[in-house]
Amino acid sequence: MITQDQDTLSQKWEVLLSQAGYRITRPRRAILDIVAESSRPLTPLEIYDKVREDNPGVGLVTIYRTIEKLEELHLVSHVHHLGECQTVFRCPDSHQHLLICTKCGSSRYFDGLEVEEQFNQIGEKLGYQVTGHWLQLAGLCEACRGKQQSKG
Amino acid sequence: MITQDQDTLSQKWEVLLSQAGYRITRPRRAILDIVAESSRPLTPLEIYDKVREDNPGVGLVTIYRTIEKLEELHLVSHVHHLGECQTVFRCPDSHQHLLICTKCGSSRYFDGLEVEEQFNQIGEKLGYQVTGHWLQLAGLCEACRGKQQSKG
DNA sequence: TCCTTATTGATATTGAATGTCAATATCAAC
DNA sequence: GTTGATATTGACATTCAATATCAATAAGGA
Structure with missing residues (x-):
């Protein structure tokens, strides 16, 4: 081992x-x-x-x-x-969410989002017991944003 | 037509x-x-x-x-x-999010989640311009929860 | 070093997704 | 109602990622 x-x-x-x-x-x-x-x-x-x-x-x-x-x-x-x-x-080590660049794919995890309680409440309202969630953000990273702007 | x-x-x-x-x-x-x-x-x-x-x-x-x-x-x-x-x-007609039952797949859309501002802030912090997000909740619908409990 | 057995890669197979194309059906124009 | 341009169809062929098989190989505990 x-x-x-x-x-x-x-x-x-x-x-x-x-x-x-x-x-x-x-x-x-x-x-x-x-x-x-x-x-x-x-x-x-x-x-x-x-x-x-x-x-x-x-x-x-x-x-x-x-x-x-x-x-x-x-x-x-x-x-x-x-x-x-x-x-x-x-x-990531803990439960975090992903932010992906739509252009180059470079990705970062983030946390600090306090949404779980909101999710549970939505579930209750609809009669579902929420057991998990899946959240991903999409965007443009600094590098790709730079490239795009340099054209104008 | x-x-x-x-x-x-x-x-x-x-x-x-x-x-x-x-x-x-x-x-x-x-x-x-x-x-x-x-x-x-x-x-x-x-x-x-x-x-x-x-x-x-x-x-x-x-x-x-x-x-x-x-x-x-x-x-x-x-x-x-x-x-x-x-x-x-x-x-859905407007931008909403989906809640899916992990067992039978029955699905409902929901809205009223105020998270966009949080998403933008996270993006800023990481140097990304957030252009979209993808959020799905998973859970058990009433029917499937009933079935599961009836066994005990 | 030995030996059990997890792992590998060549090969074959599966099956969803896509491309092709002549036959067909739609629907606007008459 | 009829016509005709053409969007659409389904049979067929193809592609290719994903999976199954299996003898040969290599990892690593003893």
């Missing part, structure tokens, strides 16, 4: 996978690196392409299986972006 | 499609009926099956093309439900 230093997120993930009884392999490590360090949500195919830049042999199936495990351990979650459903992004 | 009485939602949709220059056909009418009257989001294949109960000849392509047009006119939108991305549900 791996118990080394945990400098980067992908190293943390290695430890957690290992602790969960999963083996750390070369392809798996490459996938962790890509996904953990990405500043934006990635599709399985994007991950596949990036991984194969340095590890040509890795198969697409391995990508899917690794995502599966990361999801199982709540290290990544599926994100809704540009009509994609399978897009994957790292999870 | 169709200008008849608008009793049901599907009839309203017929008028709008017609006004947009699209023709009203038998398959299309059947699809409108199913989608407009559904109390829960449906996948293209679910629509396909339901339509074919009464109209055996209708092809799957027609389903997709009709959904396309309904979406273009903002009469339906894609909904995130049970991992599905293509699931389709009617839109």
Whole structure:
């Protein structure tokens, strides 16, 4: 079982996978690196392409299986972006919400929104017991906004 | 151009499609009926099956093309439900949010949530210009909650 | 180092989503 | 009511992401 230093997120993930009884392999490590360090949500195919830049042999199936495990351990979650459903992004430690740039995809988590009580009240009014919510903000990041304005 | 009485939602949709220059056909009418009257989001294949109960000849392509047009006119939108991305549900007149039962899928729109200002503030703090948001609540409807409790 | 077994990647398969196109049906114009 | 331009249809073919299979391989505890 791996118990080394945990400098980067992908190293943390290695430890957690290992602790969960999963083996750390070369392809798996490459996938962790890509996904953990990405500043934006990635599709399985994007991950596949990036991984194969340095590890040509890795198969697409391995990508899917690794995502599966990361999801199982709540290290990544599926994100809704540009009509994609399978897009994957790292999870925050606590329950937070995502803000995605509609242009480049660069994403940030945020919290401090006090809406849960409002959600419960809405549920009551409609006869539903609210068990979860899904909130994502879309916008333009600083960089993409700059580019857009520079044209005028 | 169709200008008849608008009793049901599907009839309203017929008028709008017609006004947009699209023709009203038998398959299309059947699809409108199913989608407009559904109390829960449906996948293209679910629509396909339901339509074919009464109209055996209708092809799957027609389903997709009709959904396309309904979406273009903002009469339906894609909904995130049970991992599905293509699931389709009617839109409310104004901008509202959706509350879906995680068990049976029955769905209700709601409004009266004053969060836009908060969203903008969060965006500012992170350097994003917030252009949209996506909020969905998940829960258990009255009926499904009843079933679950009756077991204990 | 050994050995169990999780993991891998090549291969095949599935099935939703999309493209093509001749036949058909709609509906405005007459 | 009839006509005709053309939007629409469904059969068919195709694409390609996602999944299943399985022998070969490699991880990592003993």
